[in-house]
Structures are given as C-alpha cells and as structure tokens.
Amino acid sequence: MRTNLSSQISLNRVSPRYYRPENAVERSVLTRCEKVPTNIYETPEEGVQQIADEIVAKIQDRQKEGKFCTVALGTGASLRPLFTELVRRHKDEGVSFRNVVVFNLYEFYPLAEGHEGSFSHLSRQFLSLVDIDPQNVFTLNGNIPQEAVLEHCRLYEQRIQTYGGIDILVMGIGREGNIAMNEPGSNLNTTTRLILVDATSKAEASRNLGIDNLPPCSITLGIHNILQARKVFLLAWGEDKADIIKSAVEDKVSDSLPASFLQLHNNATVCIDLSAAAHLTRIQRPWLVTHCEWNDKLIRSAIVWLCQLLNKPILKLTNKDYNENGLSELLALYGSAYNVNIKIFNDLQHTITGWPGGKPNADDTYRPERAKPFPKRVIIFSPHPDDDVISMGGTLRRLVQQGHEVHVAYETSGNIAVGDEEVTRFMHFINGFNQLFADSKDEVIVKKYAEIKEFFANKKESDMDSREILTIKGLIRRGEARTACTYNNIPLKRCHFLDLPFYETGKIEKNPISEADVEIVQNLLREIQPHQIYVAGDLADPHGTHRVCTDAVFAAIDEEKNAGAEWLKDCRIWMYRGAWAEWEIENIEMAVPLSPEELRAKRNSILKHQSQMESAPFLGNDERLFWQRSEDRNRGTASLYDHLGLACYEAMEAFVEYVPI
Structure with a gap:
C-alpha cells in the first residue's frame, strides 16, 4: 500500500538539467543567483541517502584515525527522515556511532520537571536507537536557574572546544529563517545564549516536536558558533519551505534572516527537494x-x-x-x-468555467470538465470539518444548485481545535435544558456537568483532555458541519464523518497513516462510486493533517486502481486549496468564478463553524480569520485573471487535476 503519494505530486515537470547539472560550468551558469551551494533532489528520500553517505563517511574516517567525530544536531520535521536512515544503517548495515560525540543545538527554557523538550525528541528519534556512548552526548540544560544560564552557556562552548570543535552540524530552517533557535535580529557575532522564542517559531516547534505547550525561551548555540563548524548541512523538504529557502539562498545577508549568514560559511550546503526548491530562480524562472x-x-x-x-x-x-x-x-x-x-x-x-461538474448538452472540447455523465456523483473530502466550505464553498454550492449528487466526507473529528470555553458553553446549555425541561432528574447530565466543571477548574496548561471531553469537542464540530451542509442544501444523509484513527491521539502529534485509515476511505469510495472527487491539495498545511488526509485518499484510489475498479475509469480528481495557500496561476486547470452574492454565501457557510472563529487554536501564522483569508485569496485569483486581460469576476476558486500515479 502506497501511503506517501502526495510527496510525488509534480505540478510542473522540471527538467533534470536544472537541478542536476552535468558539469561545473553548467552548474555555475544555473546557480548564478544562489549564494550558498544548494543541492536539489527529486525526493527527500534521495537527499537523505546522500547526506547520510557523507555523515557516515566522515564518522568512519575519524574511526580509522582513532578520533572522535563531533556532530551538532537540531531537531524537527526536516531532520526526522535523516535520523530514520542513520538508525536503519546502524541496524541493517552495522554502522557504528561509538566514536561520535553529539551536541544538541538548543533546548527550550524553562523546562518543568518531567516535561519534554528538544533533547527528549532527539533521544527518542535517534540517540537511544544507535550505539552512541551516553557519556559522549551533551545538551543544554533547560532546568537550571536563570542566574546560572550565562555560565552554563560558556561551559557548553568550552566543552565543544575540548573536543576540537564541531565536525558536522545538521539543522533545519524555520519559517522565519531561524537556524537553531536564532530568531530574526540575531547578528553574526551571537554566541550561545538564552533567547525569547517568537510565537511563530514556538508554534512551529510545537508541531514538529508534537509537544502542545513549549516554554517561551530557548538556550541556543549562536550564529557565531554555527559558522565555526567545519561542515554545515541545512535540510528543508516540502513546498512550505520554498519561500524561505529562496530568501536564504538568493537574497542578501541580513540579520532579519539568520539562515542567510550561511552565505559567509566556506563549507555549508543547503539540501532540499524539488518542492522546497520551487521558488529558486533556476527552477521557477x-x-x-x-x-x-x-x-x-x-x-x-x-x-x-x-x-x-x-x-x-x-x-x-x-x-x-x-x-x-x-x-x-x-x-x-x-x-x-x-x-x-x-x-x-x-x-x-479555457480554465474558467461556471459549471464545475460539466455543462450538460454542451461542447466540452475546451472545458475543464466533461459534459457527461450528468448529473454526477461527487465526493468532497474535507480534512477538518470546515475545509470544504473554506476552500471550495462556492464551488460546492454551485455543484448542488446544478443538480449533482454531492457528498461531503469529513476525514477527522477536528476535536483538538475546539477551545475549552466552547465545551463549557454547550455544557451550560445542556445543564440549563435539563433543569428547565427534565426538572434536573437526569443524573447522568448532572454528574457529567460536575465532572467537566471540576476538570476544567483544575486543568493545567500541559494537561491533555480526557476522552470524554475530546468526544464532546468532536460533537461540537459535527454539529457545525451539519449546519453548514444544511445551509448549502446538502442532505444530512450525504454527510459522512469518517473519524480517521490516525488523528485521534488527543495531541498535536498524530499517528502515522495506517491501513485502517485507508480502508475507511476506500469503503466510502466503493459505496458511492463517484464521478468526481475533490481533495485537499494544501500540502503546506502547517499542522500536517491535510497532507495525511490527502495521502489516505490517494492511497485508497491507488488500491482501487490496482483492483481494476470500473468506477475509477470514469472519475476525475480535483485538488483544491484555500486555507493556507493558493495555486499558482500557471498550474490552475479549473477556475470557478463567484459572484458577490455567492461569495457572501460562502462566507456564511464558513461562519457556521463558530468554534473556529476567534477562539480556534490553529489559525497559524496568519492573523486573519479563515473566512477573511479565504475571501482574500479568492479575490486575489480573480484580480490576477483580470490584470492579465481576461474576464473580471468578484472572486474565483481554483483547482488542479490529480491523475493517479
């Protein structure tokens, strides 16, 4: 079962000669805009293999010399595949790490007793799974008193020098261009220190580490320490890193973009996949x-x-x-x-159409969708219970109004994105209803109301919700989704709540996709046998759920394709965006125009999801509410078409076709 098909989506066929130059002269021409040596790989897996080759070769060279190999490591999503590959080589190929000395790049501060931080993640992902001597592992201490931090940082740097400095330093890059935890504003001479972590970096680190509530500060190696390493690898995978990689590699050195200081290092390499390279000049222009x-x-x-x-x-x-x-x-x-x-x-x-399901009895030669069959059976897969209306609410309404059989499949419960105050509000209602109409005789309601009240009264910031509270939060989101569907004239029998198991951890960190997730999606596809499928293409989604949900759908389609499913031969699959980004116009294959009235109706659909307005925990780095960012993106797409000399509309929703691999 292939469960990573989203990583193989290639919107533009990029010629290998743009990222695999045949000789030094060709490379010099192609990379004239790049100020840091940058290796582009077709996939993260290919990149990880080559980086692991270099790291292992250096470790083994040091072993032959009878010396330590000193490695400084960060944490986060970009390094996870590398750790997995190094562990595999240790277990399957006998690669030894006994002569490796590890320094952790940063640790969050202050860490409460028993709370996990960067080092815990590094240990779980890598250190505890190979034969590194624990005595050769060093980390910054997130528990020491604040007055001791300065001396602790000095001693940490001194210990690095005791081992002869850092041979290899491996790290990722944050959305603000931060390296290690050096935030924008960090200058060239910064050394190991305590630093306040901004909200963006903290939220990103929380997602990458799967830790809900990280401390506000970090003790981190400085830019000066990083540049002293003899070899630096900066890793970035995925399109959500494309903008920051372009800035770090091609823009001027600036303390507003700490990663740009790597331009001053004589042996730094940026390692990225094609998705992360998408905005480099040699790929994009x-x-x-x-x-x-x-x-x-x-x-x-x-x-x-x-x-x-x-x-x-x-x-x-x-x-x-x-x-x-x-x-x-x-x-x-x-x-x-x-x-x-x-x-x-x-x-x-020819990308513009007011008939997203195809126009009956019309010449469809130049239309994005075929005219027949009509009406069509349509499934809209929504990762969370509001992504359908946020990303394609106008098209959804158009499909219903034009007579198609529209089903909406909500893939996850979305329960962790509901604030505690929403539960309290609903419990107040239920308790009041019980007092008014049941004369407070329902002992279950009275008992549960008291239990939940007590739980919230004693809940600490780091506490996980109980399964009962998560269930209530899921019910709140189901109710909002049903209300939105009713508003859009979708019968409730066509609302499907899949509750994919991978999501139900109660934490930010989710389980990997499994066959159980894929089977649930596959069963729905077999039941409905759609002529059209709409699926989230928001692969830059910062909390990762969209990508996993998309992989579940693609895997189910792949399984059906391998089984020779007849329905799939007459089905088209469209990817939408809107919650986090929009399709570049060169990739748009269907653009559905919206009138001012239709855009207002779309907004009303989004507003039915009351728990996701100002109190939603995962609005991300964008301070606009979901309905605001959705409208701005839809208006922006229409404005771009207008400026290019095409028809002028109030707004547009855009789609790209997915052809099963």
Whole structure:
C-alpha cells in the first residue's frame, strides 16, 4: 500500500538539467543567483541517502584515525527522515556511532520537571536507537536557574572546544529563517545564549516536536558558533519551505534572516527537494539563467511573470517586451509575440468555467470538465470539518444548485481545535435544558456537568483532555458541519464523518497513516462510486493533517486502481486549496468564478463553524480569520485573471487535476 503519494505530486515537470547539472560550468551558469551551494533532489528520500553517505563517511574516517567525530544536531520535521536512515544503517548495515560525540543545538527554557523538550525528541528519534556512548552526548540544560544560564552557556562552548570543535552540524530552517533557535535580529557575532522564542517559531516547534505547550525561551548555540563548524548541512523538504529557502539562498545577508549568514560559511550546503526548491530562480524562472526546455506550463508561467513585471495584460505584450526580458526563445519558437499571447490567453480562458461538474448538452472540447455523465456523483473530502466550505464553498454550492449528487466526507473529528470555553458553553446549555425541561432528574447530565466543571477548574496548561471531553469537542464540530451542509442544501444523509484513527491521539502529534485509515476511505469510495472527487491539495498545511488526509485518499484510489475498479475509469480528481495557500496561476486547470452574492454565501457557510472563529487554536501564522483569508485569496485569483486581460469576476476558486500515479 502506497501511503506517501502526495510527496510525488509534480505540478510542473522540471527538467533534470536544472537541478542536476552535468558539469561545473553548467552548474555555475544555473546557480548564478544562489549564494550558498544548494543541492536539489527529486525526493527527500534521495537527499537523505546522500547526506547520510557523507555523515557516515566522515564518522568512519575519524574511526580509522582513532578520533572522535563531533556532530551538532537540531531537531524537527526536516531532520526526522535523516535520523530514520542513520538508525536503519546502524541496524541493517552495522554502522557504528561509538566514536561520535553529539551536541544538541538548543533546548527550550524553562523546562518543568518531567516535561519534554528538544533533547527528549532527539533521544527518542535517534540517540537511544544507535550505539552512541551516553557519556559522549551533551545538551543544554533547560532546568537550571536563570542566574546560572550565562555560565552554563560558556561551559557548553568550552566543552565543544575540548573536543576540537564541531565536525558536522545538521539543522533545519524555520519559517522565519531561524537556524537553531536564532530568531530574526540575531547578528553574526551571537554566541550561545538564552533567547525569547517568537510565537511563530514556538508554534512551529510545537508541531514538529508534537509537544502542545513549549516554554517561551530557548538556550541556543549562536550564529557565531554555527559558522565555526567545519561542515554545515541545512535540510528543508516540502513546498512550505520554498519561500524561505529562496530568501536564504538568493537574497542578501541580513540579520532579519539568520539562515542567510550561511552565505559567509566556506563549507555549508543547503539540501532540499524539488518542492522546497520551487521558488529558486533556476527552477521557477529558468529562462533568466539558461536556455529552457519549453512546455505549456513553463510558457504560461513565463508569460504571467512578464505581464506582472511590466504591468501589462497578455494581449498587449510586444516582441520588444520578450527580447528585453530573456524570453526571445519564445519568439523563435512561435514567430511573434502575438502568436504566444493568443496561445496563453486562450489557454487561461479555457480554465474558467461556471459549471464545475460539466455543462450538460454542451461542447466540452475546451472545458475543464466533461459534459457527461450528468448529473454526477461527487465526493468532497474535507480534512477538518470546515475545509470544504473554506476552500471550495462556492464551488460546492454551485455543484448542488446544478443538480449533482454531492457528498461531503469529513476525514477527522477536528476535536483538538475546539477551545475549552466552547465545551463549557454547550455544557451550560445542556445543564440549563435539563433543569428547565427534565426538572434536573437526569443524573447522568448532572454528574457529567460536575465532572467537566471540576476538570476544567483544575486543568493545567500541559494537561491533555480526557476522552470524554475530546468526544464532546468532536460533537461540537459535527454539529457545525451539519449546519453548514444544511445551509448549502446538502442532505444530512450525504454527510459522512469518517473519524480517521490516525488523528485521534488527543495531541498535536498524530499517528502515522495506517491501513485502517485507508480502508475507511476506500469503503466510502466503493459505496458511492463517484464521478468526481475533490481533495485537499494544501500540502503546506502547517499542522500536517491535510497532507495525511490527502495521502489516505490517494492511497485508497491507488488500491482501487490496482483492483481494476470500473468506477475509477470514469472519475476525475480535483485538488483544491484555500486555507493556507493558493495555486499558482500557471498550474490552475479549473477556475470557478463567484459572484458577490455567492461569495457572501460562502462566507456564511464558513461562519457556521463558530468554534473556529476567534477562539480556534490553529489559525497559524496568519492573523486573519479563515473566512477573511479565504475571501482574500479568492479575490486575489480573480484580480490576477483580470490584470492579465481576461474576464473580471468578484472572486474565483481554483483547482488542479490529480491523475493517479
């Protein structure tokens, strides 16, 4: 069973010559905008293999010399695959780490007694699973008194020097460009110190470590210490790191972006996959650095870029515009700017449709969706109980109004995203209802009300909710989802609550996807046998649930494909976005326009999810509420089409087709 198919989504076919140059001269040309040596791999797995090769080779060289190999390690999602591979090599290939000395890059502060931090995560993921001598493992202490921190930092640096300095330093990069826990504002000369962790870094670390409530500070190696390491690897995987990687690698050195200081290191390497490399010039705008292998999407990307650069609509671009901005190759291919302009204008025009389920009795040659069969059976998979209306609420309503049989499958309960005050509010209602209409005779309600009241009164910040409270929180979200479906005229019998098991840990950290998750999705697909499937394409979702849910759907489809399911032969799969990001226009294959009234109705659908308004714990780094960011993105897509010279709409929802691999 393939449960990682989302990692193989390739929206644009990137020519290997852009990321695997054949020689030093070609590499020099391609990387002219990059100020740190950057290795791009097709997948994280490929990158991890090569990084592990280098680390193991260095360790074994030191073993032959009878010396220690000193390694400084961070933690987080980017390093997890590397730790897994090193552990595998130890168990399967006998690679020994007995001569390795490990220094932890940072630790959260102050750590309460018994609470986990960075070092606990590092131990669980790597140190406890290999043969490193515990006496050779050192970490910053998150429990010491504050007045002792300064001396503790000095002694930690002294111990690193005792072992001859750091041979290899491996770390990830935060969304703010932080390395280790050096926040924006950290300068070149910073050494090991106590630092206040900003809200963004704290939230990201909480998700990566699976720890709900981290302390506000960290003791961290400074930029100066990091740059003293003889070899530095910075790892980043996934499209959510694409923007920050471009800034760190291509922008000027700045203390507002600590990772940019790696440009000053003489032996640092940035290791990324194609998704994380997506915004590097040689991948996103290859025509600026080399001759291109042109395809339809790359041409569309180039023309949209040129329009934005010159603030012109497509049909007003001239031969001069192409020649002066590195796109003369397209003139040679198509003969004139006019020919390219018309091609791309028509290409984009054909993505627009007011009939997302296909228009019956119409020529569908240039439409994104086929006309037949009509009506269609449609499943919209929603990772949380509100992603359907946040990301494609307008299209959902359009599908219902146009007569299709629309089902919504809510993949997780979403219970950890409900605040305690919501439970209290509902319990007050239930208790009051019991007093008014049952004369307080229902002993179960009275008892539960008292238990929950007492639990919340004594609940500490780090305490997990009981299973009963998580169940109530899940019921709250179910009720909101049903209300939204009723508002959108979807019969409640077509609302499916899948409650995938991977999610039900009660913590931020979720279990890996399992066959049980896939089987639940597969059973629904077999029951409905849809002609259309809509699935979340928000792979940059900061808490990871969207990706896991998408993998569950793709795995179920893959299993059905392997089983020769007849229904799948007449089914199209569309990926939506909207909660966290939007599709780049060069990738959009279906754009559904919304009128002002339809956009207002979409907002009303989102507002039915009252627990996810201002009190929702996972709004992420974006301070706007979900309905606000959704409207802004939909309006932004429509505005972009307008500026390119196409039809002007109030808003647009965008989709990309997924073809089973």
